[in-house]
Amino acid sequence: MHPHITGRTRLYGLVGDPLTAAKSPQLLNQIFIEQRADAVCVPFWVKAEDLSAFVAGARALRNLSGLLVTMPHKQRMLDYVDELHPTASRVGALNVIRCEEDGRWVGAIFDGVGCVLGMQWEGNHPANKSVLLVGAGGAGRAIAFAVAAAGARTLTLSDVDEQRAADLAKSVAAETGCITHSGPPDPHGFEVVINATPLGMNANDAMPVNPERLAPGTIVVDIINAPEPTQLRRAAHARGCRTQDGGPMHEGQAVHALRFLGFDYRPAGRSAPDDGVLFAPATNASR
């Protein structure tokens, strides 16, 4: 069941390469039907080398209302939007673009606030907690700013590239006021441990932290969204930790991205996000 498409229907596109495993057209179209929106989401399969031509053509579409952006375009697309939401300028990537009626494109990425929303839904909100975040790449950057802004008591960042972790800690502290350090990936003494590295995507990856240093009751969040629990989650669970996989973060970022596009999406049994943190006017975002 999908939206009824006429000459007046508004377009949303998912742009990336490959798109064979994409799920977002299904999600958006379901929401359009439920909310009786005259809109449809379709895949735009575009190779990296064709991005510039694609953007020129997409800007010629008077009925294009938004784009979801996936690999390999999440960084390069920054150069093609007119305005960046703070989420995107902090992370250095975007995954959603809102096409305004006046033709301006505004880019954003909600991985960080989506992670916090997912933690809140699972009863694992980081407010007033000591947090170790391992991995200072794209996802790690997004989560660092969001966890700090959500009121973590302290935030410790760890990365194999120590300088990258230190630089990010400085930026997060300056922007949020959260007490932020960088250090080794030792989970001992933290109330919350978040894996934002790719370790665990493959079955024989090393674990991002040593599970023997986890205390019972520690909240262990692994953003890897796999059908099977990662080795880290299994080990943490065995030690009596609370664990959370990548699913709630994925749902959380979808809630925020859809709200940014003007649609109210609420996964079954989930509460609405807190508007205050995220949707302050993006006055500093103009480029």
Add this chain to the structure above:
Amino acid sequence: MHPHITGRTRLYGLVGDPLTAAKSPQLLNQIFIEQRADAVCVPFWVKAEDLSAFVAGARALRNLSGLLVTMPHKQRMLDYVDELHPTASRVGALNVIRCEEDGRWVGAIFDGVGCVLGMQWEGNHPANKSVLLVGAGGAGRAIAFAVAAAGARTLTLSDVDEQRAADLAKSVAAETGCITHSGPPDPHGFEVVINATPLGMNANDAMPVNPERLAPGTIVVDIINAPEPTQLRRAAHARGCRTQDGGPMHEGQAVHALRFLGFDYRPAGRSAPDDGVLFAPATNASR
């Protein structure tokens, strides 16, 4: 009810301005559902001045399989395709583009053969008949070649621009071998009279031919597709002529255009088109 859209779904677009009254997305999507094709047709609202940028972007879409082209792009789009079907090179316009797997775009227009198919469905096939065709513009050009190729005994072309009618008659005769003349719009003595002018679109238009010169039993085809019969059709009907409106031609061109795109479409109660005439290899069409 519309096609189930995933990351693998093939795209068809209707490109034009405006698109508010367009019906073709509904028709195509209905066919895609019936034939279980993993495809969807969406509107691409593009202004005349943006056509070049649109084409650059559309060519970057690896999952674009075809375009339907409507006003104001039907002539200018000729410059953007790689190959023209003979239907399009004769008429100097196109309204459908097939995007081949190797990236080549092939343009065509099926108004002429669609008109003949519509006449055949209605029992008004022009084979072996004397035909007067009034109007040598875009639609008239298309119909002239198709009626001649379909075996009209003679074809007389009439236009307010007498030179345009004479030039077209010469081209049609040279290409089809049909005995083709140009002359005044006097329907006296013809077995078939076709109006391919816009006269009749507005209620107080003059009639394209003098109905008092129509003999009972003459076939009168008015390609104007309006809810109400045109003044010509009413007058012809009153004189005992067989009349036909623009509907069968519209259905007929849709059948041919969809077949060109690879889909078998048959309106209720209609027979299949004769492949022989139209779908000979388009070897002379390369540009």
